Amino acid sequence: MYSKILILHFPPVITQKPIVYYLTKNFDLLFNILHARVSSEKAGYMVLEISGTKDNFNKGIKFLKNHDIKITSAEHEILRDDEQCTHCGACTAICPTEALSIKRPEMEVIYDKKKCSVCELCILACPTRIMKLSSKNTENIFK
């Protein structure tokens, strides 16, 4: 069983259509609506947990994309603007997982995203403000 939480952005022209019903009917996918909203401009926003086989999941995602639904991941990550990093080291005071650490003897500040717990403490601890919270890259969802 493959499962992911996704954020779907519906353009106004298709908000009225029962699109997600087809995820079950055509692709045998389970969906759980975690949040849904239609804006005053009639654009739709829906947070869905979608489960099924990996193959069906991919087909379902392709179907949604073909209907001009923009998909982002609900998962977030912390990104560093490497070019702007001054390698001061201030962030290493508060990083609880040592995702931000100092490479010695060079004294370079290393960011190992794999160790990051997305606690967000570094965002305001960085005096140059180069740590940013961002929606996880969705490219790998569609592979």
Add this chain to the structure above:
Amino acid sequence: MGKHRINKTYKEINEKIKSGKAVVVTAEEIIDIVKENGAVEAANNVDVVTTGTFAPMCSSGAFLNIGQTKPLIRTTSTLFNNVPAYSGLAAVDCFLGATQPCEDDPLNKIYPGEFNYGGGHVIQDLVAGKKVTLKAKAYATDDYPKTRLEKTIVLNDLSQAILCNPRNAYQNYNCAINMSDKIKYSYMGILKPEMGNANYSTSAQLSPLLNDPYLKTIGLGTRIFLGGAMGYVTWNGTQHKKDVDRSSIGVPLTPSATLFVMGDLKEMSPKWLVGQSFKGYGCSLSVGLGVPIPILNEEMAQYTAVSDDELFTQIIDYGDGYGQGNFKSYGQVSYGELKSGTIMVNGKKVQTVPLSSIVKAREIADKLKQWILKKGFLLGEPQHFF
């Protein structure tokens, strides 16, 4: 003269720079040279040692002349991207300080404040060539009738922009810990309670004033690397102190000498002037600064050969102590220990956190070396010592 075996003058070293024969090394490279060959031989071979530092230097700012308009204005209030600059000067002069927050900043009303934009950020935006909104106010006089001014400017629109930092390149600085049971937000960064971390800020063996502990070669007129361009030492800095405790090799053990530096902001770069936001504390500016030290004799070779293990600072409590003016030392540590990643304080192993970039300091020392070797950057002979 006479007491040294090697004696060189600024003039002789400058002649060697001009003819491309000068030997220039960084403050890190000289360490092994002196260790292997001795100070006399090193002084015989090396002409200049380059240093560097890149760290938040709060006492920084710029004199800006916004240029006249028609009708004329005598500004009494000047804002750059909503950051106020002191305007109690003639006509269209003002001074923009690095720590000045923007007008609508909530400061620490919502504690700890974020301080996302201030004078240091305006300075960085200006040198990056970005557009900045200028708003000025004045009262009308017979000779200066205009009372309001609003326009978008870039750095080159200003008649003059002079970086003018009253206190930079601090010779040594405290190592900050927090002995209280609450997290503290300071200009030394975030300090976790019960000595959760120990923050320090220096480039140590690369630091300009730690390589010339008595400022024997640095004075008014010393030409330096400042913000990516050529600048000058124009006076001693504020809070400059010489009468301090020193180690056996003469290096201060507490914050001591400082430099007043100036340079043309229009020649500088956003890579070396970086706006800073210290959570709960305020805004600042990180400044890139490097000083070339002439090896006039073996004494200077020996001074510049100082290494992290021979440089010491004091551990100060920024929890309750510092704010109350209590600067009691909780121990003396070397920069070698601080750079290792942990130190022992009161029997507890404490993580160390640098705030001064060694990566950038090294880059400045290297750049200054290249300037002297390839661009004929000449040494400025001090006209007055501090």
